[in-house]
Amino acid sequence: MRRTHVWLAATVLALACGSGDTSKQPVINRDTLTQRQKDSILAGSRIPGASGVGKAMRVADSTSARVRASDTIQ
Numbered sequence: 001m002r003r004t005h006v007w008l009a010a011t012v013l014a015l016a017c018g019s020g021d022t023s024k025q026p027v028i029n030r031d032t033l034t035q036r037q038k039d040s041i042l043a044g045s046r047i048p049g050a051s052g053v054g055k056a057m058r059v060a061d062s063t064s065a066r067v068r069a070s071d072t073i074q
Contacts, residue, residue: 033041036057043054 039053039057042050043057044050
């Protein structure tokens with residue numbers, strides 16, 4: 001009798017953990033911040049080295065602006 005219960009419990013557990021259609025399941029804990037927003041928050045924090053993140057973002061923005069400006073001239 002005990003052996004039957006073990007097999008029944010194992011079968012129920014296997015069916016419960018089976019792979020279903022995950023496309024219909026809701027997404028939980030979706031990250032809503034972009035990488036730029038995360039970096040901006042980090043740059044404003046008091047974590048050591050965080051000012052370097054802000055500096056890197058300013059340099060990247062400056063470079064992007066120069067590239068856009070040179071593209072419009074050509």
